[in-house]
Amino acid sequence: MRILGISALYHDSACALVVDGTVVAAAQEERFSRKKHDAGFPEHAIAYCLAEAGIQLNDVDHVVFYDKPFLKFERLLETYVSFAPKGFTSFKAAMPVWLKEKLFQKDLLSRELKRFANDFDWLNKLLFAEHHLSHAASAFFPSPFEDAAVLTMDGVGEWTTTSLAMGSGNRLEIHKELHFPHSLGLLYSAFTYYTGFKVNSGEYKLMGLAPYGEPKYTKLILDNLVDLKEDGSFRLDQSYFDYCTGLTMTNDRFAALFGQPVRRADKDQLTQFHMDIAASIQEVTEIIVSKLCRGIKAETGAKNLCLAGGVALNCVANGKILRQGIFDNIWIQPAAGDAGGALGAALAGYHLFKGQPRQVAGNGKDSMKGSYLGPVFEQADIEARLTQAGARFSVLGEDEVIAATAQALADEKAVGWMQGRMEFGPRALGGRSILGDPRSPSMQKTLNLKVKYRESFRPFAPSVLREDVAEWFDLDGDSPYMLLVAPVAEKHRRVMTEDENKLFGIDKLNVPRSSLPAITHVDYSARVQTIHADTNPRYHALISAFKGLTGCGVVVNTSFNVRGEPIVCTPEDAFRCFMGSEIEVLVVGNCFLKKEEQDEGLKLDYKNAFELD
CATH class of the missing domain: 3.30.420.40 (ATPase, nucleotide binding domain)
Structure with missing residues (x-):
């Protein structure tokens, strides 16, 4: 059974495809449209998910939308009535949009879906899940648990802002809710x-x-x-x-x-x-x-x-x-925001609406495949695309590309790293990442100001070999999705001087706090990502090679984009970002690019290319 889930028309539109209970593909629309937090109908994401499975829309058994528009409209009306006449300005601004498209979302969705298949049977195939049920389904069904409590918290769905659901096997029921405007x-x-x-x-x-x-x-x-x-x-x-x-x-x-x-x-x-x-x-x-x-x-x-x-x-x-x-x-859905609602809607369709059985992965593993659920590009395709873009590159062997990249990191170069399938969710997890040496006291400032073009106070996350996590952090467990903050281990912290301890605010920024200053925040914390050989063997091999050179099984990992730009999706996106920023080395598949070897005429100004987020 094939179930397509869609989240759209608010922010972070996305699509996910579940086949016989297995998550086959998922991606946000922004990665294809190159518009940050794209809220439009996710036509590119749908096209990708169908292509990944080698099917057409008519091969899908059901399409499930992640919330119920009529309940949202009810909230809009009841909120206005409750506060009237106050609030007429915002009510007046919202009404034309609702009356034009959102209230008749079923018609809008059916029109858009008919672009993929003119005879799509939307009357029987199109289903709607409530917003927080979609969130809860995205959290429970891929989790490694047979039974769990599920807590969802966001701005607002239709009415719900916080909910408790209980999951067991293939069943999931919401037990308690807090409602708008208490959020x-x-x-x-x-x-x-x-x-x-x-x-x-x-x-x-x-x-x-x-x-x-x-x-x-x-x-x-x-x-x-x-x-x-x-x-x-x-x-x-x-x-x-x-x-x-x-x-x-x-x-x-x-x-x-x-x-x-x-x-x-x-x-x-x-x-x-x-x-x-x-x-x-x-x-x-x-x-x-x-x-x-x-x-x-x-x-x-x-x-x-x-x-x-x-x-x-x-x-x-x-x-x-x-x-x-x-x-x-505890298990946290890596695409916890609205994009993940697409996945939750598909899983709710499969398990709750259609009553299909659920298979827990076992061995404490989830079924998200490391959240590597987006497009992948074959080596020949990468070479053709980079050549078309005017890139100059060397093609290295498997071991050579790992060794050369590890050496570039050890030389304190900023490295653009595009490998395998793109990540689903807001975090770059080693598929579309900018990497650096965490031992460098200048790396945080360099990446923020010269590569990402963003505020200097913003921290960077460490990717650490799972087997080494307890060596570097006060954490001895899995954190594959960069959703847990843990303290840097005491033995790696640097004792502050009396004068340094007196510093306030942003003055703290330039004071190294550990032997890994690039990833240690001012409170000695770090947003940890554990790297597992079974879900991302190439990234694991790279960090292992870096450890072989430096003794440090940790690298800086930030998303491959500049401020205001969505994370890169294609080799062309990666090359443009490389040429528009001060990234020094780009590695796409087995293609190895050095900035100094590129055509100067292809340089771009990415610092002001995107609307600030």
């Missing part, structure tokens, strides 16, 4: 907006900024904005927010509570105040998630927990939940 995701996004970052894309910047600050406003937030119960349920005081009735996230009362206006990203510098605000909302988020988890444990007695929804991408909170030991095991 942890929207609360975090409100602070994203207040500190001058872009909502629905800048939340990870707020998380990265938090360690530079002190959580001075935690009590203020909990005393005024959030009525938090012991079981983790909560209500938000809407008199401080504008997302129900206006066109912004917060209002003047919110700004007055904290004593400063909303930061204007184009005019106002980040100050210690913004860092303290970031630290405070991060701590509040961790407190709420911890209480939710403890409440779920007390109520259900579950040993295993699965997480999904955009808040599950908060890897700092995830790491703290793991270390608190509330559950025996």
